[in-house]
Amino acid sequence: MRTLRPLMAAALVAGAVHAQDSAPPSGPAPAVAAEAAAAPASEAAPAAVPEVTQARPPPEEFAGCNQGPAHGLPEGPVALGYFEADMATGRRACPRTEVGLGGRFGASIDTPNFYGNLGINGLLFGSFAVRPDVELFATLEAANFTYTVNAVLTATQLTLGNFTLGGAYQVLNRGTVMGGVSARLLLPTSFETPGARAVGGELGFAASWRPKGWLEVHGYLGADVTSAFSRANPYTRFGGLLMAGAQLQPVSWFAFVLDLTGRLGEVSYFAPTAGLRFRIFKFGIEVGATLPLAGNDRHDFIMGARFSWRFD
């Protein structure tokens, strides 16, 4: 946790600076900000501490997020993607604090080309709402199992997978409409690639409109880059992602989500994703599946499940 502290502090400071830009000065500095200011100079973002003078916006300004799905129910786009550790899966607009376990299973079966690939990820994920408008989040592929077929030759692999770490900041909160920017870094933790360690990043904007208590319409626009620390050509690759979807929540403990995702880049696809969400108090369950209908991605489908516990 100690190694994450500078990043957290930096994110907090960045969020505070933004607050200074958009809200009138009033009230005492929030305790959490003060904690960031009190961090050692070597760990905190430089020159940020003197600017941390703004009060946290009153809670009622985050009514949109508060009007969201019932406590514990996952929200935003279904977190089921085609890439490393939740890269390019979109992001919810509202911060929250939660931890969870998940699994992802993807299959590519290309019989005419004698190719097959099955991938199973065991995921640890979590987010921490540093403030009502700031969130840090991370996903770790704690176990990454791959089974790949080349004609009749097969191989398996079980390694520590990828790790992504990011932050989100809510920049729009107009009653039923919310929006936030997010950034995610793909860190070189995985041992799965011989001769290379994958790295990358993603920037995105997530929006949510909640016209009714039972309906959320959400979207995400993002750009990502992946590369590698490698003895070989790292093949730095860029991509753009556009996602739109809706969540219907007929009862407080269940919701249905349908997202449509289009991606352009070295790997491109257009894919619907469907998800079912449940909650038991603060315990949330999300199961989903996606399959590309167009593009060059070779997945036949990806399915996954997540179990989370919400703290805030």
Next chain:
Amino acid sequence: MTRLVWLGLAGALAAAVGAGCAKEGCLGGEDGCRVPPPCQKVAFTCSGGGALSVETISAPAQRPGGWNALGARGDVKLSNGVVDLVIAGVGTQNYLDPNGGSILDLSPAGQAKDTVNSVFQAVGILPNDAAWYSTLEIIDERPTRVAVQVRGTLDGRPNVPVSTLYELRPCDPGVRVRTEILNGSTDNQTWGLLDGYYWSGRESLPFAPGAGEGFTHVSFGLTTIQKAFRAFPYFAAAGHSGDQQVSAIGAASCTDPQLTGFHSDQISAAGLALEVVPPRGSLVFERFLAVADSKDVAGAIELLLEVRRQVLGETPVTLSGSVSRVGGGALDAERQASVLVSERTLTTPADAGIPWTQVVPGADGTFSVKVPGDKTYVVEVHAFGRKEIEKQFEVAAADVALGDFVLPGIATLGVTVQDAASLMPIDAELFVVPETEAGATALAGNLHGRFTTCSPWLGPPPGASPACNRILVRNGQATAEVPAGRYEVLAFHGPFWSLGRELVDLQPGSTSLSFSLTRLPLKPAGALSSDMHVHGAASFDSSIPDLDRVLSFSASDLDVIVATDHEVIYDYGRVVRDLGLESRMSTVVGLETTGHIPWLKVKDYGFPLVIGHYNFWPLRYDPSLPRNGAPFDERIEPGTLFTLAKTGFTGLEVIELNHPWAEPEFGRDLGFPRAIFLDTTKDLPASDDGSGNGASVYIRTPPGAAYPNDGHHAQEVLNGSDSTLHLQYRAFWFYVLNQGRLKAGTANSDSHSLTDSTVGVPQNLVFTATAAGPGFDVTAFNTSVREGRIIGTNGPVISATLEDAAGQKQGPSVKPFTPKAGASVEVKVSSAPWIPVQEIRFVVNGAVVKTIPLLAQPMDPFATSGDLVRYEGSTPVSELLAGVSGDAWIVLEAGATLPLTADLGGGLDLAPKDGKEDPDGIPDTTDNNGDGVVNAADVSPAGEDRGPLNNPPLPKRGAVGYYFGAITGGPPNAFTNPFVLDLNGDGKFNAPGVKGGR
């Protein structure tokens, strides 16, 4: 927020910066990159320093020697005075290497001992798993090193770059190799970065340490190949052609304790273990390929153990000993003594031990080998294919003297063969056959479990004489060592001569036999005995030396032989002249194209195909060119191949479809119609309907081609001495005749050695105006071949004529004519006394309409005189054509009765989709359980839909035809080409179709 954004960007930037660091070798993909020198922990020293050279081959004199040597113009030859290495020039496709850059030749420097077909790089078994090199760079850094760097991608996968460096340093007894590959795709891959060693059933046998392995390996097919993957510390392969033109090669990793791969007598793979390689993943493989001037694998293994000592710190020990034989005798050949060293005890089953090395003693009987220390070894001494001695030794860390191993005495058989009429010595082939079944069992042997098991085993079956149980007689003389025992020795000089036989009890010491053979009045006047499909050591799957090959032509008393070596144009003319045979024998320069890289797709079948094998002659032989001038034959349809070959013809061409219905071998199709699942239950369309099904592909003309895909002139109806698939080839020939696509039927041995098939058995009696010898006119000969003026036979001779409307007697031919009203087919069938003929069949439009059974058989198979005619008579055409409307063709057959067969499958599973193959009109299964019907109960192994198609059992000792079976391994067969009858007189032949006009 701005800072958060910048932080993310900074992270991405850091990744990009890090990613942009200097890359290893050519993995970065930069122009001008260099693959690092491989095997930097390895160093060899020598006196004199080793003279490095590198040159691009531009003239035949620069080509390396050896039966497997392929280097030609445009290829690069490197040498360090110890090793010669040839890398295929870019654009020069050879075998499984799609575009050059592979190792073509690797041998002791300056010696004609290349035992390598091809060593290429691949990551799997699919065609697009092989490296396609597009650039070749010569690195001349003498006196430090010479090298060749090739770069490219996997075949058809531009996002997967591959680079390989082949490097020779002074004194190195081998080549250092490093290959780098990068997964630039966006998919996970299963790769094993491997060297593929293409042996193709030739003389080189791979040897790898492993429990129950050594020379023996797990059998596998394309779909079961993964179970054959093993880890092994090294592997080696030596040539076993039985002559002096052999050497040994081997490989060991320069970085890891183990190589991983598989071995068979067709192909070996050795490299990195299979693993998942995600996008951006890269693999690097460094190895040392050792070369030794030895007849055994021990020579190469000693070098590989030295590499492992330097890389891994292992210290081998030396085992030394000697072999002698009771009564003395030479010990400088592998057949005479071969020492196998295995880690086991005498109480351990031999197939559970770990063979570590094998050595052939020197002429003085001494030997020494290096093996890992601290093990218990059993040392076996093998002679003439059998284990004669084994002793156990405890080996610690010090060298061990093994002492003397004394082999039993051996008999020396001297033979003379002469023409009974002229008393002149003649060339012949001897078949040594144990007198009894018990003797056959006791004397059976093989080469450490490999190649054919023979009784007796006189030498490696694929190589020089003596091979298996066969001995060539040159100019009436032969000498061979034979294990003691009672034998029948058969002297053979072709199917139109008497067969000699002597019963002999061979004991240690010398024994002499004499044979006098009689030319029988069987071969019709004006006919040339011709074998139009033979192979010698120039073929990638043969290792019979040229001299023995040509001698075997003469031993079978052939007049015309077409050289049809795989993938290379070849000319036996020089050897014919060297043997003084040019006055009575003519050889024609030709080629057998042999697809290796699957690519062709047909409708409703998902796997890629190759187009099978075709013979072409006469062709221009140019030894300076790749494949001696043979056309590129991969990834093109037959019509395009025929067109490419056209420029090389030196006379009227013949294109022959070979073994049209042979089963694929290792996923490579051997016959075009079988490959494309041609459904012979249906008529061919008049023109390509564009459907892409078998019929469409069979008749279409590829874009830019001058020939349709069925533009060949002849097809094999008999192939191989045992005629195994005769019924299938015959059925297909009858089908195309019924389609009005009139192709000449031929009969060829397809011999690759003295053992697999005997040249001239079967053969074509080509009725032509030219004669063998100096005045031979290949165009006249080919005109006759194309017109089908051929009797195909492995013994019986059919003479058949039919009067045409003008009253002229016509022989069989694919030229249509109108028969005289009331005409009869005049038939005479004759054969040598040792060749039984059980029946004569008349085939009309594909159906047997009349059989003349139970012909009298000669009492004495070794008779040299007497009546050879088994049948003579006539049959009215009207009788044969009863029930047939329209035009018709008539083929006559003579020989053994045909077995009961059925067509249970072979086709695509189209309708209904029941998971079973549909019938394809070609017989595929015999009555294997003998219940009088052919059905699923006859099929084996379980799970198959059809087969096998077996020959009838060979006659037992004492039965009629036993000696014919001992020579050929199959039943007697002969056929005529068709009488093609234009019955309605419209000047053309109207195809009767699959129903045969019935």
